[in-house]
Each structure stands twice: as C-alpha cells, then as structure tokens.
Amino acid sequence: MRTGARRAAHPATMELIPAAMTLTTESTGTTATARSRWEAEAQQRAARLEALLGDPLEPANPHGLRALFAADDRRTPPAETESLLVEEGLGAEFVPAEYGGRLIRADLLARVLRPVFRRDVALGFGSGITSLFAAGAVWAAGAPGQRRHVADLLLGGGRATILHHELAHANALLRDEFTARTMPDGGYLLDGRKDVITNASRAHAQVVYARTDPDRGPRSHSVLLLDPGQQEAPAVRHLPRVTTPGMRGALFSGLEFTDYAVPGEALVGTTGGGVALALRTSQVNHGLICGVVTAAAETVLRSAVRAATTGRSAPVARRWHKPLTGVFADILACDSMATVVLRALSLLPDRAHLFAAAVKYVVPDLLRENLEELATVLGARGYEHDNPRYGALDKLMRDLPVAGLGHAGTASCQAVIVPQLRGLAERSWFAEEDPPPALFRQGGELPVLDYRSLGIAGGGDFMAASLVGSAARLAASRGAGGRLPALAELAGGFVTELRALREECRRLPAYGTTALTDPAVCVLSDRYSLIVAAAAVLGVWESQDGTDPFLAEPAWAVLALSRFGERLGIPVPDLPDGCLEHVLDELVRRYRTGRSCDLDAVPLSR
Known part of the structure; x- marks a missing residue:
C-alpha cells in the first residue's frame, strides 16, 4: 500500500499542499497552472450563468421558478x-476544446450545467x-x-x-428498434420506429444505434450519423408528440424509417461497434446526470429549510433536524461520488466504467429517498406546483424517472457490475494500491477528457x-x-463489509445470462455500490x-457514512455529540448566505 499521499492533503495530518503547481504532466503536456485556469474559467462561466438566470424566487424573473x-x-x-442559453453558447460546453469548444473535463462541465439543472x-x-449524449459517439469514434x-x-x-x-426499458440497446441493412454500394437501408425521442422534431443531427x-451479441449494432435536413417522406415519418408525466416541458416525439437510404460515410466508427460505443459514452452520461440532478435536489432541500425556518423563533424545529441534515449529508455524498467518477474519466479513463455504473446505481435511489424525507418537512406545500418557494418537490419527483433515473435504469448498471464481481473478489480487492491523490483533490492535476x-x-x-487505504490511515x-474516531470506526466497518462481500462473490458461479435474474446476486451489486x-x-x-x-471537519462524512451503513445493515456507531448540530448549522448558514449545498458551496442568485 502506498504511504498516506491523500492523508498529506488533510490539515489534520500534515501541511497544506500548495494550490498552484507548475510541473508539467507528461501525458498531456499541459501544466498544473493551466489546469487551475481551466477550473477558474469553468467556475466563472457557471457564476455568469447563475447570475443571468437570476433569482429563482423573483416573480417577475422570466427565468425564475414561477416562469x-x-x-x-x-x-x-x-x-x-x-434563447438565453443559446445566446450564451451553451452548446460550446459539449464540444471538445480541440474543435473550438469548451469541453475540457467532465467534472468542469457538471459545474457549468448546475445552474440550469438547479x-x-x-x-x-x-x-x-441530450446533445452531448448524442455527440459522445462521434467524439469517441x-x-x-x-x-x-x-x-x-x-x-x-x-x-x-x-x-x-427508450423510456420503457432503460437504454436497452439490444432491442430491435432500428435495423440497417447493408447495400451493395456500401450504404444502408434504415428501418424501424421509436415513439419517444428527445428533440426529435427540432434536432439538427441524429445519432442512431x-x-x-441479426445475431445477438456485442457486434450486433452500429452507429449512424444522420442529417435531418435531408430526410423526406415517406422514407422518414415524424410521429406525434408524446406527453410524459415528468419533464413536461421537454419535447418528446417519434421517428419512423422505412427503407431510408443512408450513405456509407454516415457510419460512426466501425460496423458492429455500437454496443461498445454505448458502453464507453455511457460512463460520461451516467456520471454527468448524477452530478447535475443533485443540484436539482438541492433546490428542494433549500425549500425545505425555508419551510422549517420561516416565522420561527428557534432556527429549526427539532423534529426536522434529522431529515434536513441527513439529506444535506446525502447531497454532499452524491456530489462526492459524481465528482470522483467524472474526474476518473480524465485521470483513469480505462478503469472508470465500473465506478460509473456504481454511481448511477446509488445516486438515483438516494435522491428518491431524499425527496421522500423532504416531503415530510414540506407537507402539502411541496406539491403546490405553482408555488416557486416550495413546489420544486412536486416537479422533481415527476422529472427524475423520465430523466432516466427510474427503477429500470438500475438493471443497466447491474449488467455492468454483476459480471465483474467474482473476478474482482478473486484478483482485485485488497490487492491494489490507492488511486492517485488528484482523483479526489480539487485543483489536482487531471488530463483533458478524451472519449477515445x-x-x-x-x-x-x-x-x-x-477505501482500504482510507481505513488504514x-x-x-x-x-x-x-467525530474522527467515529469516522475511523465507520471506515473499518465498510472494509469489514468488503471482506464479507469478497467471500460471497468468490462463490459465485461463472457469469452467465441467468445471473442477472437471481435476486440474491443482484443484492450483491447493491452492497458493492454502497461500499x-x-x-x-x-x-x-x-x-x-x-x-x-466545514468539509475538513469529519462531521458531514460521519453522517453520510452512517446513513450508508444503515442502508447496508452493518453496525453503525452512535453519532458523536454535536455532530448533527454541526451539520445543521452549516446547512442553515448556507441557506441564509445564499450558498449551494454541494461540495463547492458557490454563491447563488438566492
């Protein structure tokens, strides 16, 4: 195991690491000061967008919650x-810098998008x-x-x-929704129909899987890049708009292709490369979705704090301490997971896929549970959809499943995690060294995101x-x-759970298609993801x-890990005296000073 490299970054253990470093990273040829500039510029763009969107509670604000x-x-x-987002050039955030855009790292992109999703x-x-999800295959291949x-x-x-x-089966690529027959001239005849496509009626490019x-397998699908401006009836038919219970302001409609001739140069990458491309790009998509929808949950948390503090002599009624602080700790935990996986896409791009699936597995469930907890604080006010002060709960509860964060998305993450558990138990757990410290440290050295x-x-x-390294330190x-001993106790408990999981996963049969139908096997992915x-x-x-x-103090981490431990059913120590109060004080302080409830604690437009 490596020496305590990350521990050296914590003030409780050693001196601070200098904020500005000028060493050049061989893999990218860029300096750490350049990367610090990237972070600063992303923060500036996020702050500008936050300011332009304005106070979300201002009734006359055309970009506020009422509107x-x-x-x-x-x-x-x-x-x-x-129109404001177009004028601000939001599309440039999804274009790699080498092509004139601003996409440098996925974690920085999440920061810029949070004011919108908030x-x-x-x-x-x-x-x-959605444009990035489509373009990802093009950036990759x-x-x-x-x-x-x-x-x-x-x-x-x-x-x-x-x-x-497909909303009904959560990104199941192997469904026969579109087929492309190869023609003698090297082109394709495209057939098939989909009823639910985001922006089908107004997209300027279509990326089709x-x-x-005809044989099922990893080489069954290919990716085609189509130009809607060249499509004419009857080969292409636009289907009516589909209304959905959530994300009601988004435009979902369908497309139907009948013997639609597609030139050979429309192929993205290689024939049969579609499934692999989807798996590669989904890592970015999963981490990014989790990173930005956490900002939406933060809006509901702020409304609950508003409800719990408005018109009261005491800061917060005692009965609301546990739900408010618990959700705050969960949001910090979700942000930690999403930020780490998005940074891993740059730093450890060949190894991030497993953690990306685990993050997408955990975060949606946490956010759904958080909304249920906040509903107890908000009561009926949370469902007043025309009330910008409190109605964000109702909207987000409807939006999350449509955004791909429903129960069906869990199966796609299990399909990534479950097949690897036995191999990890046999060869990886307790045998690897810590990842680089920069994976967790804001301002740490990271290469540019490269989909390829x-x-x-x-x-x-x-x-x-x-985890093993943290517990040892x-x-x-x-x-x-x-608080610090409580955190140490919790870390040790999760390591003990990992040891137990290793023994169970070693007994798994060789992976086959039946494994995902076994509830006992799927429960193992629950445990792994929380670990x-x-x-x-x-x-x-x-x-x-x-x-x-506040983040340097262990209280928030103790609370977050305690909640994880309770979900896992492992022994959890009692919260230390003052731990809950410390987290609550920070939450109320951020609310009153207009700062976000994520790791960055950035100023908001209130």
Missing part, C-alpha cells in the same frame, strides 16, 4: 430561457446534455469530418439527438483500494470518543486542505 413551472404546466419549453431538469436535457460537422453544429446553437434511449447483424481513451472492461477496482484514531460510495466520501474528506473548514 419555469408555468411552462411545465403548459407542456411547452421555456422559450425565453432556451432550476429545471427538463430544460437541462432539452437545451443541454467519429471520422474527422464527422467531428468537425457536429462541432460546428453545436457551436452554432444547433441540437443533436440520440435514437436509442441500429442493428446491423475510455475503456469498458477490466482494470481492477481503484475505489475499493481507496484512520485506524490509529479508532477507540476514543469524538464504493463510502470510499468516495472518505476520499473527498481526506483530500481537504482546510480551505473549507
């Missing part, structure tokens, strides 16, 4: 806000990340001309859409290794009373340099 809720009721996109998940998808075409389109304010996401091989380097199999388990603090979620929290806590005294 966004009204558009949701009308089932129309908020046109004025969409207000409206449907707006974030309809005017934002497209020909230079395809990349240049999509880059110019997005830089000019256009949209791209992806034709494989189509079956090109993303892996989809193997590579071990750096998060399990991180904390072990000396176990036994005494207080590595705890590793992310510990890693982020250890990386603190004291700049934020």
Whole structure:
C-alpha cells in the first residue's frame, strides 16, 4: 500500500499542499497552472450563468421558478430561457476544446450545467446534455469530418439527438428498434420506429444505434450519423408528440424509417461497434446526470429549510433536524461520488466504467429517498406546483424517472457490475494500491477528457483500494470518543463489509445470462455500490486542505457514512455529540448566505 499521499492533503495530518503547481504532466503536456485556469474559467462561466438566470424566487424573473413551472404546466419549453442559453453558447460546453469548444473535463462541465439543472431538469436535457449524449459517439469514434460537422453544429446553437434511449426499458440497446441493412454500394437501408425521442422534431443531427447483424451479441449494432435536413417522406415519418408525466416541458416525439437510404460515410466508427460505443459514452452520461440532478435536489432541500425556518423563533424545529441534515449529508455524498467518477474519466479513463455504473446505481435511489424525507418537512406545500418557494418537490419527483433515473435504469448498471464481481473478489480487492491523490483533490492535476481513451472492461477496482487505504490511515484514531474516531470506526466497518462481500462473490458461479435474474446476486451489486460510495466520501474528506473548514471537519462524512451503513445493515456507531448540530448549522448558514449545498458551496442568485 502506498504511504498516506491523500492523508498529506488533510490539515489534520500534515501541511497544506500548495494550490498552484507548475510541473508539467507528461501525458498531456499541459501544466498544473493551466489546469487551475481551466477550473477558474469553468467556475466563472457557471457564476455568469447563475447570475443571468437570476433569482429563482423573483416573480417577475422570466427565468425564475414561477416562469419555469408555468411552462411545465403548459407542456411547452421555456422559450425565453432556451434563447438565453443559446445566446450564451451553451452548446460550446459539449464540444471538445480541440474543435473550438469548451469541453475540457467532465467534472468542469457538471459545474457549468448546475445552474440550469438547479432550476429545471427538463430544460437541462432539452437545451443541454441530450446533445452531448448524442455527440459522445462521434467524439469517441467519429471520422474527422464527422467531428468537425457536429462541432460546428453545436457551436452554432444547433441540437443533436440520440435514437436509442427508450423510456420503457432503460437504454436497452439490444432491442430491435432500428435495423440497417447493408447495400451493395456500401450504404444502408434504415428501418424501424421509436415513439419517444428527445428533440426529435427540432434536432439538427441524429445519432442512431441500429442493428446491423441479426445475431445477438456485442457486434450486433452500429452507429449512424444522420442529417435531418435531408430526410423526406415517406422514407422518414415524424410521429406525434408524446406527453410524459415528468419533464413536461421537454419535447418528446417519434421517428419512423422505412427503407431510408443512408450513405456509407454516415457510419460512426466501425460496423458492429455500437454496443461498445454505448458502453464507453455511457460512463460520461451516467456520471454527468448524477452530478447535475443533485443540484436539482438541492433546490428542494433549500425549500425545505425555508419551510422549517420561516416565522420561527428557534432556527429549526427539532423534529426536522434529522431529515434536513441527513439529506444535506446525502447531497454532499452524491456530489462526492459524481465528482470522483467524472474526474476518473480524465485521470483513469480505462478503469472508470465500473465506478460509473456504481454511481448511477446509488445516486438515483438516494435522491428518491431524499425527496421522500423532504416531503415530510414540506407537507402539502411541496406539491403546490405553482408555488416557486416550495413546489420544486412536486416537479422533481415527476422529472427524475423520465430523466432516466427510474427503477429500470438500475438493471443497466447491474449488467455492468454483476459480471465483474467474482473476478474482482478473486484478483482485485485488497490487492491494489490507492488511486492517485488528484482523483479526489480539487485543483489536482487531471488530463483533458478524451472519449477515445475510455475503456469498458477490466482494470481492477481503484475505489475499493481507496477505501482500504482510507481505513488504514484512520485506524490509529479508532477507540476514543469524538467525530474522527467515529469516522475511523465507520471506515473499518465498510472494509469489514468488503471482506464479507469478497467471500460471497468468490462463490459465485461463472457469469452467465441467468445471473442477472437471481435476486440474491443482484443484492450483491447493491452492497458493492454502497461500499464504493463510502470510499468516495472518505476520499473527498481526506483530500481537504482546510480551505473549507466545514468539509475538513469529519462531521458531514460521519453522517453520510452512517446513513450508508444503515442502508447496508452493518453496525453503525452512535453519532458523536454535536455532530448533527454541526451539520445543521452549516446547512442553515448556507441557506441564509445564499450558498449551494454541494461540495463547492458557490454563491447563488438566492
């Protein structure tokens, strides 16, 4: 095991790491000061967007919650806000810097998008990340001309859409929704129908995952890049708009292809490369969704704090202490998970796929539970969809499942995790070294995100290794009373759970298609995902340099890990005296000073 490299970053153990470093990273040829500039510029763009969108509670604000809720009721996109995002060049955030855009790292992209998602998940998808989900395959495997075409389109304010996401079965790529028959001239005849596609009626590019091989298997599908401007009836038919219970302001409609002739140069990557491309790009998509919808949950948390503090002599009624602090700790934990996986896409691109699936597995469940807890604080006010002060609960509870965060999405994550558990237990757990400290440390050295380097199999388990390392460094603090010993006790408990999981996974049969139908096997993925979620929290806590005294204190991590432990059913120590109060004080302070409830604690437009 490596020496306590991450521990050196924590003020409780050693001196602070200098904020500005000038060493050059061989893998990228860029300096750490350049990467610090990237972070600063991303923060500036996020702050500008936050300011332009304005006070979400201001009744006259055309981009405020009242206007966004009204558009949701009308089932129309908020046109004025969409225009603002186009004018601000939001599409450039989804274009790699080498093609003139601003996409440098996925974790920085999440920061820029949070002001949008903090207000409206449907707006974030309809005017934002759906284009990145489509373009990801092009960034990963497209020909230079395809990349240049999509880059110019997005830089000019256009949209791209992806034709494989089916709400009914959660990104199940192997469903026969589109087929493409190879023609003698090297082109394709495309057939098939999909009824639910984001922005099908107004996209300027379509990325289609189509079956090109009748045999089922990893080479069954290919990706085609289509130009809607060249499509004519009857070969292409636009289907009516589909109304959904959530994300009502987004435009979902269908497309039907009948013997539609597609030129050979529309192929993205290689024939049969569609499934692999989807697995590679989904890592970015999963981490990014989790990172930005956490900001939406934060809006509901702020409304609950508002309800619990308005018109009261005491800061917060005691009965609300546990739900409010618990959700705050969970949001910090979700942000830790999402941030770490998004940073891993740059730092450990060949090994991030497993943790990306675990994050997508855990975060949606946590957020759904959080909304239920906040509903107890908000009561009936949380369902007043025309009330911007409290109605964000009602909207987000409807939006999350439609955004791909429903129960069906869990199966796709299990399909990534379950097949690897036996191999991890036999070869990886308790045998690997810690990942690089920069994975957890804000301002740490990270390469540029390169879709072409993303892996989809193997590579071990750096998060399990991180957990073991964190617990070993904390072990000396176990036994005494207080927050740090409680954190050490919790870390040790998760390591014990990992050991038990290793023994069970070693007894798994060789992976086959029946494994995912066995509830007992799927429960193992539940346990694994919460274990590595705890590793992310510990890693982020250890990386603190004291700049934020609250995050450097163990209280929030103790509370977050205690909640994880309760979900796992492992022994959890009693919360130390003052732990809950410390977290509550910070939550109320952030609410009153207008700062976000994530790791960054950035100023908000209130």
